[in-house]
Structures are given as C-alpha cells and as structure tokens.
Amino acid sequence: MSRSIEIATEVLELEAKAVADQISGLGENFEQAVEILKNTKGRVIVTGMGKSGLICRKIAATMASTGTPSFFVHPAEAIHGDLGMIVEGDSVIAVSNSGETEEIVRLIEFIRRIGVPIVAMTADRKSTLGIHSDVTIELKIEKEACPLGLAPTSSTTATLAIGDAIAMVLLELKDFTPEDFAARHPGGKLGRKLLLVDALMHKGEELPLVSPDDPMRDVIYVMSSKRLGIAMVVKNRKLLGVISDGDLRRLLEERGADLLEQPAGSCMVQNPKCISPLKLGVEALHAMETHRITSLAVVNGEDELLGLIHLHDLWKTELF
Numbered sequence: 001m002s003r004s005i006e007i008a009t010e011v012l013e014l015e016a017k018a019v020a021d022q023i024s025g026l027g028e029n030f031e032q033a034v035e036i037l038k039n040t041k042g043r044v045i046v047t048g049m050g051k052s053g054l055i056c057r058k059i060a061a062t063m064a065s066t067g068t069p070s071f072f073v074h075p076a077e078a079i080h081g082d083l084g085m086i087v088e089g090d091s092v093i094a095v096s097n098s099g100e101t102e103e104i105v106r107l108i109e110f111i112r113r114i115g116v117p118i119v120a121m122t123a124d125r126k127s128t129l130g131i132h133s134d135v136t137i138e139l140k141i142e143k144e145a146c147p148l149g150l151a152p153t154s155s156t157t158a159t160l161a162i163g164d165a166i167a168m169v170l171l172e173l174k175d176f177t178p179e180d181f182a183a184r185h186p187g188g189k190l191g192r193k194l195l196l197v198d199a200l201m202h203k204g205e206e207l208p209l210v211s212p213d214d215p216m217r218d219v220i221y222v223m224s225s226k227r228l229g230i231a232m233v234v235k236n237r238k239l240l241g242v243i244s245d246g247d248l249r250r251l252l253e254e255r256g257a258d259l260l261e262q263p264a265g266s267c268m269v270q271n272p273k274c275i276s277p278l279k280l281g282v283e284a285l286h287a288m289e290t291h292r293i294t295s296l297a298v299v300n301g302e303d304e305l306l307g308l309i310h311l312h313d314l315w316k317t318e319l320f
Contacts, residue, residue: 011153014145018154019161021140026165032135033119034169037068042089044070045116047078049103051152052095052159059093059163066167067176075103083110093119093163097139097155099127108132121159137162178280197284198277200314201298201307202228208308209234210243212265216251219243219264228310230295233268239297239305241268274299277306285314 001009037044044063048056056072063070073085086092092111096104099122108129111118120133123141130136139162145153208226210219212233223231223245233240243251243264251259251267259267274297275284284296288311298307 007147011145014143015154015157018141018145018158021142022158022162022165025138025140029135029137030166033137034166034173036091036117036119036134037093037166038170038173040068040089040091042069042087042091044068044091044093045073045086046070046093046095046163047073047075047104047107048095049075049101051156052097052101055156055160055163056093056095058160059095059167062164062167063170065181066171067174067180068167068170075101075107079103079106079110083107086111086114086116088114088116091117091119093121093166094129094133095121095159096127096129097123097141097152097159099124099129101129104129121162123155195281196277197275197279197281197296197298197309198307200281200284201277201309202313203307206308207305208232209305210264211235212240212263212268214264215261216264216267217260219267220248220260223248228295228308230308231264232297232305232308233264234305237304239272239274239299239303240265241270242272242297243268244293244295272297274303275309276300281309281314284309285311288314 044060046056046060046063047053053072053074060070060072073082078085094104094107099120105128108118112132118133120129120136121139122130122136123139124130125136125138130138139155139158141155141158143149144151144155145157206226206228208222208228208231210222210231210233212235219231223229223243229245231243233242247267247269255262273287273291273293275287277298277300287296288294294311296309297305298309299305
C-alpha cells in the first residue's frame, strides 16, 4: 500500500469514528436542543467562524430546505453591524469546537439581551459558550484526522453529521412531505425529479375530451388530432372513462365497422387509473410502470377532470 493510500485510509477511519462517537452522546441535551428549534417562531440562526462557519452554512441550508426556516450569520460581521439579523422569536445554533472563539463569545451578551435561546455545539461544555448557552450538544472528538493535529477535520465532520441529524429529526417532527421538499427545489435535475403532476400535465385545449354520447367516429378524430393516444369521456366535468389506442384496436376487432356509430359511453373503460395533481411526477411514472399504461387522468378529490399526464411528458422532463 502506498503512503498516499495509508494517509487517506487513516483520515477516513478517524472521521468515520468521529461521527460514530457522537451516537453515545445523544441524550437529554440533544432532545432539549431539538425542542427549542422545533418551537422557534422565527428563524434558526446558525453561526460559526472559519471552517466551522463553512459547516454552519451547510447546516443552515439543509434546515431551510427541509422545513425549518434558517440562515447563516457570520459572527464577525454580526458584531460589526449585522446583529439586526437576529431578532426576538429566533433561536441560535452557535458552533465552536473550543467554545472560546472570540467572535462567538462576544455575540453571547447581545443574544442573551434579546432573549433568544442558544444551542451550543462544542467539544467543551465547560467553555464560555457551553456555560452560557441554554443547552449544549457536546461533541466527542478523540483526534483530528490532520496528521499535524491542526486542521479541523474530524471535528468539522462530526459537527456536520450532528447538524444533519438535527435537521432530519425536525423534518420528521414537522411532518415535512416530499411535496414540501419539491416546492423548495424547483431548479436543476433534482428540481425536475420533484416536479408535481400539476406542472407536467396537459390541460385545457390540449385535452382529448369527448362526451359519452359522441359516436366513435368523432372519438377517433379527437384522438388523432390531440396526439396523446387516448380519449377522455367526460360529463359535467366528471371523468366517466377513457378509450386508449389499445382499446380502439380491440373494439375494432370485436365490433367491426359498426363501431364507428356506437357511442363513446358504450366503448369506454370505466374507473381508469387516476392521479392527484399534487403528486410528484416520479409517482406518476411509478404508477404507469406498475399498471403498464402510458397515461394517467389527473383528477381532484371530487373526480373532476383537471388534466392528463403522459409518459412522454416524463421522458422530456428527464425523470428516468
């Protein structure tokens, strides 16, 4: 094994151990911290200096995207004019491995003066930060992964893991749903995967609508002109059934030329597969794959037709 691989292996082992060591520290203090953050009426402010500050930015971003309004405040900038970003009703997560970071310590008096609770994350509960916080989550760091023992490595990794743990507990306690997550992630490939059916479906003039009394001759015309491979039989906005390309071929074999004058209501498939507009596009894809169909009617709770989502719409959105 080369020296490079030896060093990398040791770093990963030390950081993995640092994360695992935090489990034994979970207890009443962690639960108290979660309770404070869950009951925060304003925002959760996350603050830390240097490498800890970079970790704090990630913690704040994770919370904000999973149902807990949160943002990062740089402690040095806070004591030089940005203190107004912390107001009554907020709570603060303050991160300092030593618990003695000057800029963090200087913030404590102001935060205490406006009555904002502080959750500390530090390796020393007897430090200034640990003593003056409402609750302290004590980090258990045996050894930094840096060969010199200087660069924050194991400590920052453990802090990030605890931050993720807090965010995920809050997500569960707040009943945060995939739809909520989707609403906060509209961009990029992740955003496309989280698009709601409502954003993907065909609606209005795009829909291949027929009435139950329309002859199949007209149904075939509608199916051809709308190019969705299906006709939707509707009366008083209620979806009664559907007629797909496959249904049409089967009906022609069974009924022959007489089919053209028969009403759509006698040819449709009743109780078609439907989906809510508030479901995710990936859920629509799963339903189509499960039932081996290429489209789903989109209806509300009263079975009123709102739209149609087709497999091709999901291909175009790159949900695969």
